[in-house]
Amino acid sequence: MRAGGAVAAAALLLPLVSAGPSATAEQPTSGALQHGFAAAAAQYGVPQSVLLGVSYLQSRWDAHGGAASVTGGYGPMHLTDARSALAEAPHHSHGTEDPRGDDARAALEITEAALPKASELPARLRTLDRAAALSGISAEQLRDNAAANVRGGAALLADAQKKLGRPLSRNAADWYGAVAHFSGADDTATATTYANDVFDVIRSGESRTTDSGQRVALAADPGASPDPAQVARLGLRTADAKKTECPRTVACEWIPAPYEEFGEGDYGNHDLADRPVSQTVKFIVIHDTEGSWDTTLKLVQDPAYVSWQYTLRSSDGHIAQHVPLKDVAWHAGNWYVNAKSVGLEHEGFLVSPDAWYTEAMYRTSARLVRYLSQRYDVPLDRQHILGHDNVPGTTKATIAGMHTDPGPYWDWAHYFQLLGRPFTPTAGPRSDVVTIRPDYVRNQPVYTGCAKAGEACAPHGSGAVRLHTAPAEDAPLVKDIGLRPGGQDSTTGVNDTGARASTGQQYAVADRQGDWTAIWYLGQQAWFLNPRKQPTAVPARGRVLTPKAGASEIPVYGRAYPEAAAYPAGVPVQAISPLPYKLLAGQRYVVGDRVPGEYLYATTFDTSGHRVVRGNEAYYEIQFGHRVAFVKASDVRVLP
Template identity: 55%
Template sequence: MVFPVWPCAPRRAVFQMTALVLAGVTWCGGMGTGAQEPADPARARQKAFRVAALAYGVPEKVLLAVSYLESRWDANQGVPSVTGGYGPMHLTDARTALRGRTPPVPAGPDLQRVDEAARLTGLPGERLITDPDANVLGGAALLATYQRELGGRPVSDPAAWYDAVARYAGTGAGQGFADEVFAVLRSGASRVTDDGQRVTLARLGGITPPVSGDGPRVASPAARERQSAPARLGEGRDVECPRGVECEWLPAPYERLPGGKYGNHDVADRPRDQSIDYIVLHDTEATYAQTLKMVADPAYVSWHYTIRSADGHIAQHVRTKDVAWHSGNWYVNAHSIGIEHEGFLAKAGAWYTEAMYRSSARLVRYLARRFGVPLDRAHILGHDNVPGTVPSAVAGMHVDPGPYWDWGHYFALLGRPVRATGGRDAGLVTIRTDYPRYRPRFTGCGGVDCPPHGSASVWLHTAPSDDAPLVRDVGRRPTGETTYDVYDHGARATTGQRFAVAGRRGDWTAVWYLGQLAWFHNPTNRPTAVETEGFVVTPRRGLDVVPVYGRAYPERGAYPKGVPVQDVTPLQYAFPRGQRYAVGRATRGEYFHANTPDPEEHRVVRGRVVYFQIQFGHRVAFVKASDVRVLRPDSTTG
């Protein structure tokens, strides 16, 4: 027999309590009622939250808000998150999720929540993983247990559950997670989940969390611990983070190494000496703990921030004024801030937590405002959008964060949702998939097809048919065909990216892509792109082919004595006459010369040649302004 956490609940097994709730029984001094409602399959998850809240004495809105921060109420088809969490409540089971990984990832208490939930509910761990309703019960049981252990009571006031919510983050530093949960409580939320469930959290206006800028207003042990801990929030002197986001300073080493080398970043004075034009998003392909070990290695590369999956906690490693070595493209490094997100592109999971999305979006909004970075896909790049610098580097460029990163949701959190800005004759389309329900095929997940999952990417074919071959990327696979492998983006376009329309046929739209005509399925009743306005470039008159570059470096005459000239080498692609590509930005050639640890010896070389950045394929590229003409895409000239 399994008993609920709180003595006020009837001594029944969980399945018996569930039956009582559905029959309309009320308990726990008015904590809630289970009034009978007409059966609606699309509202089953909403009822599951009500049942679990009543069974364990947790305020229903708190349970809904915690689940929203973990999974946005999605079931995720039983696929684990990037940190081994399952279901709407993100119950972690590292033994199952990370099975077969090399090296094996140890399963600590934060990575093995399923066991604790199984003990509390009496439900088998397998059911807690695979059954969304059971998963919600397990999450409620955990919250109730944390509330009791922290000295709280099962009261109906959501504000009294702040510390239990922080503990649910599971890392010992969940204040930022709890603050986001309370932000969701204040704003409310409503959506249709990935499995068609309609879930609503009505806004709870006026709720005040027990922690604010003035410090804790509750006396629980966790709150007292936070009060005595060193300040690590955005207003602290060591970190560059927005207020209200949990952030700490864990510096990357800047050391001289044997052989005259040094690591692992360059001291600079940005934006005074160089503008910051990009923010590059990565995933770690490692756990948070493993990632912190890597950034502490002076012989390894570096990045500016790492964000933890479980609760969105941020660690800063390199100051934004300095240049980190993160993107594989020195020009982009010199003009960017790199942010790593704990996770695996495919091997250990396919979805990222809402807590990490929201924390990342807050950080990017803060950085974009501070440095004037436009919030669009020409400036907010994935590592997989950064071009190789020379032909030999293209094939080895990284492919994270991959097709499962929800760019549409991310830009909505940034306050710049992807929307139509033009009519059908505008001449440009911006990719925008219906992420939860758009589930294209991917292979390469442990030697088998990846489980069906929402994606922000569309496949590009050589003809308007699913049976047609995928377009080729001669840089990534010089002698082979593009595949459906999750790590092969040679024929993919992703939400937020803009392309010039090259044709339409039925439910298919063609765009110019890597010098080719590329078709993607774009049915009227379920579109995967929206019409947008903007500018395009096309080869100037007299040029049959325009060179495409992976970096915007100055002309030879701009280099002073003592600074080696960097060749401006075209990539292996062709941009032929008659094709058009969307313009992202214009910039003059620039090179940051830094090959010693002494910043006094660094030089910034600025040229006169102007480049346009274009969306050439899955990655961006550069063309010289002197080689092209800028047009409205609906122009008939050129």
């Protein structure tokens, strides 16, 4: 939405973003949940493997302290109760970031709007009431008590099996249709993908300790081979997937973002291009929507809004594609990154730590990213698979307005396990490089501002570690002069990335003292607690760079633009604007790609004047702070 034209769209935040864990949620003994699955399976005649497999795909058996998911789902079975929804401003209305991030065009002015509540909720968001009616268990118990929640889920599965005219068989394969129905999907492909994932879990088996200390195991049943034709009896629609660019292992639907002109030379909401012929794709950017699925789809179909390539639904992992991969979407707030990236929006809310993502969405997202990685030769590492919060500001003026999603509660360690690239040690214990990797569940730093400024967020696992000026927990946090030019300390705010290192990011070691490790970060030493018994980083190997001999400091950039001499006539020269940070002599930073200076000139609806400008000046991408950055190759020397 822009000044001069408001867009009416239904917004549905599910659940209330201020909701935290329930005060009445139980703290059971470590074997109680496993017993609960066995008892519920016996009571309702559902094979225990089916009940465990469905629950794993919904929640990985976590109870989240009784708090709701992003789609209003509760407990291990993710029973949904989304009646208490709020109307809120959508994701790109937050902050001052220009999603396009191109100095050659006037900034997109994304303004908040009063958005009405949705009048009705789909059945997939009202399963808790149905479970209560079937089981006789109160809605409160279904929300707060994990064992009751499992019984409610078993009642739903048994009811679906009966309605499909199938027996309450002990054979897991006979329950394929009921499992597909449990997903809540309204199309055949998504329901099938969901059921296939559940049966993959059943065949391979799983075991883990949950967020409440419960040890749960599902024994492998490699012989579980259901008949997918059971889904046909559900009577679901067939989604339009003709133009989608997705792997066969996910369910994709084509819901296009409009490319339209709407007066005074303005157009939206993306640019036509010819990637990878015109430009290579180097990055995949992970976002969260800060709004519901329905709201997000309405917004991306508005020509005056912004765009991204894919949206992923939390409840069942369904994927909608909006922009062809060859074209450039406006999503990252940095034009250089936009021109060379694919954007994935995940249904969720950064400031609601327990508004959790389902395993179904994590899995389909990982399969989509693997597909994109193979298609464009994008390395599966954290210098190429970026969060929106890792994208750098383009200039000094834009740093403070850059977005901070998906935030400290996105589980990068689990995500990269699903990608097939877990973060493991690759060097000896005294390595010069470390990969950040805390234990997600145990690592619970205090964050503030989820509900109210300065107020502590609900305790929750996190993939990020906090960085101090000295090896002590009471030492001040390191400063980010880009976020705070006045030199103030960073804060514990959930949106403050100034003193935060995230899982998978790699940094050069500056020092070690006891249980503390120092890394080079934003031009300074930054200390984090890294005890041997519970390490928050693992040793790694990789190339690092430092200023060339004789240079006391070198500039750092938020984009890799070509030198002025490279621009042809008719294409305005783009300033090579350094960020306020300095990379000082003696400091070292982990090296990513070496790339040529490059700029996509695309400011008109008519694409005949679009140009890709490439220069002779080369750059290195580096992990400089929480966000990546670029330095000129001519300014540095690279070391093993």
